[in-house]
Amino acid sequence: MAVGDVSMPQMHVVKGVKIGSAEAYVRYQNRRDLVIFEFAEGSNVAGVFTQNAFCAAPVHISKAHLKVGNPRYLVINTGNANAGTGPTGMANAEATCEKLASLAGVSAAEVLPFSTGVIGEQLPIERLVEGLQPALDSLEEDAWLDAATGIMTTDTTPKGASEQFVLDGITYTMTGISKGAGMIRPNMATMLGYVATDAPISRELVQQLLSEAVNVSFNRITVDGDTSTNDSCIFVATGHSGGQEISATTDPRYTAVADVLTRVMKRLAQLIIRDGEGATKFITVAVEGGANTQECCDVAYSIAHSPLVKTAIFASDPNWGRILAAIGYAGVPNLNVENIQVWLGDVQICKDGGAAADYTEEAGATEMQKTEITIRVDLGRGDAKDTVYTCDLSYDYVKINADYRS
Structure with a gap:
């Protein structure tokens, strides 16, 4: 059961995109x-992918095709990751692109393949290929919900976000979907994300915008610390709502x-955490007072990955010593523990490296019982800060992953 509001919003149509x-x-x-x-022809497409060295066949091919030019089609299958499948897996991914290209009247290099699901099993390529024409026959503008549902694996709910915004008197749309619930620690969970806008943006800036946004979203979440073989995120700008192309970062529209x-x-990204496998709580780990953002991120991930912290939160046990331990082994050089401050919500549990004088177990337990919890840490070393989002670790996480292939 997902944590908090995970309802699908109104998914506004993006001109130039059909699904x-x-x-x-x-x-x-x-x-x-x-x-x-x-x-639509003329759209600019950018992508970021997993840094797992054992990346899946479709990741290799998508990266290669993106280098050639701007793709016209994405094809995504769920249920099978086509990872760890060797030369046959590569051939199957290529065959998928070639068949869709033939049906759509484009080159194979204009197709990007994506797969998600079980690792180490070969794609049932005959069934996949047979499904391409029916999928093409159903193309329409207003099908984002169907897409969000169609890419789910262990997700319990489809995930979407959509906004409309105005630039120079023109109304544009930004709409996207994601999937992921386990094997989540993107490093660019099994995570896929697709976002499109009808604003006019140059290809170079589409890639820059995506890289910057990923770094503060999908690169700041973790369910279980596992980086998938298939993580991919695509951003598309069709330009089909008109206006002059945004081609410089100095353009005020770029910032907007x-x-x-x-x-x-x-x-x-946060919807993935709210729907984390077996999750009962949504956790924000905010670290400030760092000498640089990297050490803030290291500390935040150290806390967010700790099975002892995550199981304590699941049990509503304010065992804050586990948080201190995670801070201590995060690898921050020359860390002065006497400068460390830690809060659970508004309750300070650690002051100057030890128990806060006015802290009570009852106050800590009250914070731990909430379904949305913030752990805030001040390292007392500088002005840098960073935030990571995670969830608790429950019995159901083990059950889901023990039964996944059955």
């Missing part, structure tokens, strides 16, 4: 498991678009 889906029986019956995005993209992608 189709089909039931291809890649792994499961009677559910959408194949999704196609079609982008960056703000919208960051909000949309943070929402999509």
Whole structure:
């Protein structure tokens, strides 16, 4: 059961984007498991991908195709990751691109493939290919919800975000979807994200905008500390609502678009945490007072990854010594523990490296019982800060992952 408000908003249509889906029986019956995005000619496409050295076949091919030019189609299957599948997996991913390209009348290099699901099993390529034409036949502008549903694996709910904004008197749209619930610690969970806008943005800036937004959204979440073989995030600017192209970071519209993209992608990233496998609590780990942002991030992730911290939060046990231990082994050089301050919500639990004088176990337990918890740490070393989002670790996480292939 997801934590907090995970409802789908109104998913505004992005001009120049069409979406189709089909039931291809890649792994499961009677559910959408194949999704196609079609982008209008002239759209600019950017991507970021997993840094896992064992990345999946579709990741290799998508990265190669993006280097060639601007893709016109994305094809996404769920139920099978096509990772750890060797030369056959590469051939299957290439065959998917070639078949869709043939049906759509484009080159294979204009197709990006994506897969998510079980690692180490070969794609049922015949069933996948048979689903391409039905997916193409269903292409329409207003199908974001179908796409969000069609890319789910262990997700319990579809994930979407959408905003409209005005630049120079023109109304534009930014809409996106994501999927992921386990194997989440993107390093660019099994995580996929697709965001599109009809604002006119140059290809170079589309990539820059995506990289900057990913760094404060999908690169700041963790469910279990596992970086997937398939993590991918795509950002598309079709330019189909008109206006002069944004081609310089000094253009005031660049900052406006960056703000919208960051909000949309943070929402999509946080939805993954709210729907983390077995999650009962949504946790914000905010670290300030660092000498630089990297050490703030290191401390935040150290806390967010700690199974002892996460299980204590699941049990509503204010065992704050586990938080101090995680801070201590985060690898911050020359850390003076006497400068450390820690809060649970508004309750200070640690002052100057020891128990706060007015802290009570009852106050800590009250904070731990909330479904949304903030752990705030002040390192007392400088002005840098960073934030990571995570969830608790429950019995259900083990059950879900023990049964995943059954």
